Amino acid sequence: MIFRVLDxxxxxxxxxxxxxxxxxxLRGKTVGLISNGKEGSKGFFAHIEDVLRNDxxxxxVVLRTKPNYSxxxxxxxxxxxxxxxxxxxxxxx
Amino acid sequence: MQLASRxxxxxxxxxxxxxxxxxxxxxxxxxxxxxxxxxxxxxxxxMMTPDQLIGIEPVRGLPIVAEKLAINAVMAGCLxxxxxxxxxxxxxxxxxxxxxxxxxxxxxxxxVLVVINGPIRQEIGALGSFNALGNSxxxxxxxxxxxxxxxxxxxxxxxxxxxxxTLGHPGKFSYCVAxxxxxxxxxxxxxQRGLPRDASAxxxxxxxxxxxxxxxxxxxxxxxxxxxxxxxRANLRHYSIHPGNYALIIPQQLREHLRAAKxxxxxxxxxxxxxxxxxxxxxxxxxxGAVVRDRGDSVYPAMQSADQLLVIAAGGPAGGFGAVIPPxxxxxxxxxxxxxxxCVDCEPPPSLKGSLP
Amino acid sequence: xxxxxxxTTNFVSAAELMAKVLGMPGYTFAIIDHPVSSASDAMLxxxxxxxxxxxRGFLLK
Numbered sequence: 001m002i003f004r005v006l007d008x009x010x011x012x013x014x015x016x017x018x019x020x021x022x023x024x025x026l027r028g029k030t031v032g033l034i035s036n037g038k039e040g041s042k043g044f045f046a047h048i049e050d051v052l053r054n055d056x057x058x059x060x061v062v063l064r065t066k067p068n069y070s071x072x073x074x075x076x077x078x079x080x081x082x083x084x085x086x087x088x089x090x091x092x093x
Numbered sequence: 094m095q096l097a098s099r100x101x102x103x104x105x106x107x108x109x110x111x112x113x114x115x116x117x118x119x120x121x122x123x124x125x126x127x128x129x130x131x132x133x134x135x136x137x138x139x140m141m142t143p144d145q146l147i148g149i150e151p152v153r154g155l156p157i158v159a160e161k162l163a164i165n166a167v168m169a170g171c172l173x174x175x176x177x178x179x180x181x182x183x184x185x186x187x188x189x190x191x192x193x194x195x196x197x198x199x200x201x202x203x204x205v206l207v208v209i210n211g212p213i214r215q216e217i218g219a220l221g222s223f224n225a226l227g228n229s230x231x232x233x234x235x236x237x238x239x240x241x242x243x244x245x246x247x248x249x250x251x252x253x254x255x256x257x258x259t260l261g262h263p264g265k266f267s268y269c270v271a272x273x274x275x276x277x278x279x280x281x282x283x284x285q286r287g288l289p290r291d292a293s294a295x296x297x298x299x300x301x302x303x304x305x306x307x308x309x310x311x312x313x314x315x316x317x318x319x320x321x322x323x324x325x326r327a328n329l330r331h332y333s334i335h336p337g338n339y340a341l342i343i344p345q346q347l348r349e350h351l352r353a354a355k356x357x358x359x360x361x362x363x364x365x366x367x368x369x370x371x372x373x374x375x376x377x378x379x380x381x382g383a384v385v386r387d388r389g390d391s392v393y394p395a396m397q398s399a400d401q402l403l404v405i406a407a408g409g410p411a412g413g414f415g416a417v418i419p420p421x422x423x424x425x426x427x428x429x430x431x432x433x434x435x436c437v438d439c440e441p442p443p444s445l446k447g448s449l450p
Numbered sequence: 451x452x453x454x455x456x457x458t459t460n461f462v463s464a465a466e467l468m469a470k471v472l473g474m475p476g477y478t479f480a481i482i483d484h485p486v487s488s489a490s491d492a493m494l495x496x497x498x499x500x501x502x503x504x505x506r507g508f509l510l511k
Binding site: 020021022023024025026038039040041043044045047048050051052055056081082084085086087088089090091092 | 451452453454455456457458480482485486487488489491494495497498499501502505506508509510511
Binding site: 001003008010011012068070071 | 099101161194195
C-alpha cells in the first residue's frame with residue numbers, strides 16, 4: 001500500500017541578505033553597540049568601548065540596550081543604526 | 094482543494110515513520126501519516142483555504158499558512174474536530190505579547206500550556222477531570238502535541254537548534270488542559286479574561302512544569318490557598334524572582350470549600366497576589382547569597398497585579414490537591430486568550446509593516 | 451553597514467542556525483568563552499579584546 005504524505009515544513013527559505021561594504025579604518029568613526037542587557041554584558045561592553053577608543057581610535061561609541069533580551073531590537077534602536085559606521089551586537093549567552 | 098505542499102511516497106507505515114523521523118520532523122514518537130485527504134478534512138472543518146494566512150511569525154517574517162498547521166495537526170493525531178483549537182492556539186501564540194520565539198528558544202525550557210474553555214470541550218470530549226495534567230483524554234493529548242509539532246516543523250524549534258532548552262520538561266510533548274465548567278456559578282478562565290461563557294476559547298501561556306501541592310487538613314480558603322502561595326514563593330526563591338502569569342489548577346474538592354466560603358477566582362487572585370511575595374534576602378537561604386547585595390529588603394511579588402493569575406478549575410473529584418504552574422520568565426511572555434472562530438487578523442504586526450515584500 | 455555579533459562558545463550553533471534562517475548563512479560572529487553572566491571584570495576585559503581581534507576583520511577591508 002502506497003502512502004502519499006505531505007511535507008510539514010514551510011519549504012521556503014528567507015531571501016538572501018547581502019554583506020555590507022567594509023570600512024578602511026575604524027579611526028574617527030562612530031561605532032554602535034547593541035547590547036541584549038544580559039548579566040555581564042554591561043561590563044563587557046564597557047571594556048569594548050574602552051578598547052575601541054584607546055586601541056582603535058574610534059571617535060564615538062553609542063551603547064543601546066535592548067529592553068527585552070529575548071526579542072529582536074526595537075524599531076527605535078534599528079532606526080539609529082543609519083547614523084553609525086559599524087555595529088557590534090551581543091551577547092548570545 | 095489543491096494543496097501546495099511537496100508530497101512523498103512511502104510503501105508502509107514503518108517507512109513513513111522513518112521518513113519523518115530521519116528528517117527531524119517528529120517529537121520522537123510515531124506520527125500519523127499526513128495524507129492529502131486527512132489534511133483537507135481539517136481545512137474543511139475550519140472553512141479555510143490551504144494558503145490562508147494564519148499569521149506572520151515576527152522574528153523571521155515567516156508566513157504561516159493553514160495547510161501547514163493542518164499537516165502537523167494530523168501528524169499529532171488530531172481529527173478535524175480538534176483542528177479549530179489548534180488554529181486558535183497558534184494564532185494566540187503569534188501575538189506579539191506572547192513572544193513566541195523567545196519563549197520557545199530560551200534555555201529556560203518552558204512549554205506552551207493550552208487551556209480550552211466553552212462548549213467545544215463537550216464536542217471534542219476534552220474532560221478536565223481525572224488526570225487533567227496528564228493523559229486525560231484523546232483531545233487534549235493530540236491538541237497539545239500538535240502545538241509542539243508545529244513549533245518543531247514550522248519554527249525549527251528542535252533541541253540544540255532553535256530550541257536551546259537546557260532541561261525542558263515533559264509538557265513539551267503535550268500540555269493541554271480543558272477546564273471543568275460543570276459549576277455554572279464558577280467563572281471560567283475565559284470569563285476571568287473577558288470573554289462570554291458561551292464562547293469557546295483557548296488560552297496559551299509560556300509555562301514551566303506544574304508543582305503539585307496538598308492540603309486536606311483544613312476547609313478554610315486562607316489556609317489551603319496559603320499552601321499555593323508558599324509554592325509560588327518557593328518558585329521565586331528557587332527559580333525566578335520575576336513577576337508574571339502564574340496558573341493555579343484547583344480541583345473539585347478544594348473548589349467545594351471555596352464555594353462554601355463564597356470565594357471565587359477574584360478573591361483567590363487578590364489573596365494570592367498579597368501572599369506570594371518574598372524579600373530578596375531570602376535568596377541567601379537557597380544558595381543565591383551572591384546576588385542579594387545590599388538590596389535584601391527589596392520585596393518581589395510573584396505578580397504585578399492580581400489579574401496576572403490564571404485560576405483554572407480542573408482535576409478529579411477527590412483529594413485536597415492543587416497545582417501551581419509558574420511562568421517561563423516573569424512577564425517576558427504574556428498569556429493570551431482568543432475566542433475560537435474569531436475573525437482571522439492577517440495583518441503583519443506593526444513592527445514588520447513596511448519591511449515585507 | 452558592517453557589523454558583527456558576539457556569541458559565547460555554547461551558542462555558536464544557535465547563531466549559525468538563526469543566520470541561515472534569516473537569509474545570511476555564513477554571517478560571522480566573534481566567539482568568546484562561556485559563560486559571561488558569572489565572569490569577573492578581568493575576564494570580561496580579556497574577552498572584549500578577543501572579540502575585537504576577531505571582529506575587526508568583519509568591519510575592515
